[in-house]
Amino acid sequence: DAGITQSPRHKVTETGTPVTLRCHQTENHRYMYWYRQDPGHGLRLIHYSYGVKDTDKGEVSDGYSVSRSKTEDFLLTLESATSSQTSVYFCAIRITGTGNTEAFFGQGTRLTVV
Amino acid sequence: AQSVTQLGSHVSVSEGALVLLRCNYSSSVPPYLFWYVQYPNQGLQLLLKYTTGATLVKGINGFEAEFKKSETSFHLTKPSAHMSDAAEYFCAVSAPRGNEKLTFGTGTRLTIIP
Numbered sequence: 001d002a003g004i005t006q007s008p009r010h011k012v013t014e015t016g017t018p019v020t021l022r023c024h025q026t027e028n029h030r031y032m033y034w035y036r037q038d039p040g041h042g043l044r045l046i047h048y049s050y051g052v053k054d055t056d057k058g059e060v061s062d063g064y065s066v067s068r069s070k071t072e073d074f075l076l077t078l079e080s081a082t083s084s085q086t087s088v089y090f091c092a093i094r095i096t097g098t099g100n101t102e103a104f105f106g107q108g109t110r111l112t113v114v
Numbered sequence: 115a116q117s118v119t120q121l122g123s124h125v126s127v128s129e130g131a132l133v134l135l136r137c138n139y140s141s142s143v144p145p146y147l148f149w150y151v152q153y154p155n156q157g158l159q160l161l162l163k164y165t166t167g168a169t170l171v172k173g174i175n176g177f178e179a180e181f182k183k184s185e186t187s188f189h190l191t192k193p194s195a196h197m198s199d200a201a202e203y204f205c206a207v208s209a210p211r212g213n214e215k216l217t218f219g220t221g222t223r224l225t226i227i228p
Contacts, residue, residue, distance in 0.1 A: 033215060040123070042204060042220040043158075058215065090157060092216075101146055101165055101208070103216050105157040 003027050006091050006106040013113055019078040021109050023091030025071075031094035032074040033103065034058075034066065036087040043090065049074055081113045116141045116207040120219035128227045133177075133192040135222050137205030140186065147188040148206040148216065149179055158204065164188065165210070175199070200226045 003026030013019050023032060031050055035043040035058075045058030047066040055066050063085060067075045078085055091106040121136040139145055146165050150158040162173025169181040175198075179190045188205060202223045208214040 035218075040220060042120075043218040045215050045217070048215055092158075094216075102148060102160050102163055104160075105150075107157045 004091060004093060004104060004106040006089075006109050008109060009107065010110045011112070013081050013111070015082060015113055016080050019081050019111065021076045021078075021089055021091075021111070023074040023076070023106060025074075025093050027093075028071050029093040029095060030071075031096065032068065033092040033094065034064075034074065034076045035090045035092065036060065036085075037090060037108070038087050046076065046089075078111075081111075083113050085111065086113045087111060116145060116209060116217050118205045118207050118217060118219040120203075120205050120222050122222055123220065124223045124225065126225040126227055127195045129197055130194050133190070133195045133199065133224065135190040135203050135205075135224065137179075137188045137190065137219060138186050139188060139205075139207045141207060141209070143209050146208045146210050146214075147179075147181060148208075149173065149177070149188075149190050150204045150206060150218075151175075152202045152204065152221075154201075161190070161203075195224075195226050197226050197228065200224055 005024045007022045033048040034046040044060045049055045049068045065077045089109045092103040094103045117140045119138045148163045149161040162171050164181045172178045177192045202221050204221050205219040206216045208216050
């Protein structure tokens with residue numbers, strides 16, 4: 001499972017509050033990604049990282065920020081949560097190397113904004 | 115930029131029948147293509163991938179897919195459906211570098227009729 005742990009697994013928060021989701025990996029992979037999954041939309045990329053302190057925006061980055069101060073941790077912050085950010089959030093790592101190109105996913109975090 | 119289109123958000127097949135899930139891609143460069151499966155309340159699991167070489171790729175659980183450049187397709191098939199195949203299936207594409215982000219389709223929910 002590539003040693004990916006997401007925390008928390010479930011969270012209910014109020015509109016307007018900041019929320020931070022954590023993705024932790026144990027194998028020092030360089031590339032990490034945050035996706036959100038919504039019915040009818042599949043998985044959409046929020047932000048990704050290609051190294052410590054190196055991050056970039058995905059297609060649905062508004063209202064989100066990320067940080068990566070250590071190889072093993074990739075944090076996703078909702079600066080001021082809104083109901084439209086109610087979703088399931090998945091972290092992924094991309095394994096790269098000869099013959100290896102696939103992404104491995106965490107178990108997801110179900111976030112409800114009320 | 116890359117994109118994928120999955121035709122049919124819901125597909126139902128009888129147990130023992132052929133499974134065919136459709137995926138068409140758009141890419142300005144030769145793509146890497148993937149199929150992932152998601153069981154309820156779980157993360158995504160890689161079924162199979164195409165990078166280079168043989169265009170017919172075999173994956174886990176008896177699934178296979180064929181890369182057809184002329185048709186820009188990467189359809190997923192299984193000769194005989196099993197009840198345990200009921201899940202959501204996602205096609206994904208990336209540019210042929212390991213660090214590139216995966217772009218997902220909107221998913222196809224497969225139902226198996228006893």
